[in-house]
Amino acid sequence: MKITIRPENKSDYRTISMVTDMAFGREEEGKLIENLRKNRKFIKDLSLVACMGSEIVGHILFTPILIKHEDKIFNSLALAPVSVIPELQSLGIGSQLIQKGLAKAKKLGHESVIVLGHENYYPRFGFLPASKYRITAPFEVPDNVFMAIELVKNTLQNVHGCVAYPKEFNEV
Numbered sequence: 001m002k003i004t005i006r007p008e009n010k011s012d013y014r015t016i017s018m019v020t021d022m023a024f025g026r027e028e029e030g031k032l033i034e035n036l037r038k039n040r041k042f043i044k045d046l047s048l049v050a051c052m053g054s055e056i057v058g059h060i061l062f063t064p065i066l067i068k069h070e071d072k073i074f075n076s077l078a079l080a081p082v083s084v085i086p087e088l089q090s091l092g093i094g095s096q097l098i099q100k101g102l103a104k105a106k107k108l109g110h111e112s113v114i115v116l117g118h119e120n121y122y123p124r125f126g127f128l129p130a131s132k133y134r135i136t137a138p139f140e141v142p143d144n145v146f147m148a149i150e151l152v153k154n155t156l157q158n159v160h161g162c163v164a165y166p167k168e169f170n171e172v
């Protein structure tokens with residue numbers, strides 16, 4: 001099964017929402033993507049689709065976030081959401097989206113990524129509990145599901161604080 005991964009185009013918007021809605025079985029995450037697209041910090045090249053032939057079967061988005069500690073502010077990215085259509089889940093497409101997405105983010109000069117997700121899934125890509133880096137979530141969350149990865153070695157060594165998500169995350 002040949003999967004290609006590429007940045008989204010305008011003509012993909014509707015399909016991305018549909019794929020996301022199907023994967024999650026609800027509309028909140030699709031709406032989140034639509035709202036984040038209107039944010040001036042949205043990075044089109046980090047909204048990636050997985051295609052089988054010309055059909056979009058998966059999507060991943062990385063969004064700029066801040067990590068704040070007193071008067072210090074660090075830039076990072078949030079990985080959210082990632083989706084694969086239900087019929088094609090557990091075939092490695094999600095892994096390809098995450099691996100290629102992380103590589104692309106690094107290539108664009110980003111140094112770290114934060115994810116809120118399954119503790120058995122994301123560690124295989126190198127994510128560790130964010131608490132290891134003294135990075136906390138702005139909400140109550142079990143330690144092992146809030147994770148971070150360094151795209152550049154040791155970049156989080158001197159970064160700590162609380163993650164600030166764009167307001168769109170609170171609106172869905």
Ligand SMILES: CC(C)(COP(=O)(O)OP(=O)(O)OC[C@H]1O[C@@H](n2cnc3c(N)ncnc32)[C@H](O)[C@@H]1OP(=O)(O)O)[C@@H](O)C(=O)NCCC(=O)NCCS
Pocket residue numbers: 023024080081082083084085088089090091092093094095096117118121
């Ligand atoms: C999570 C998701 C993107 C993974 O994509 P995928 O192509 O199915 O995943 P892969 O084939 O690369 O990896 C398969 C692994 O993911 C696990 N997995 C599937 N759905 C999962 C989920 N919702 N949460 C955690 N792990 C999941 C499978 O159990 C499998 O684990 P294993 O390798 O230990 O057997 C996809 O299953 C999906 O769209 N799920 C619904 C939406 C969602 O929950 N997104 C993640 C939260 S942002």
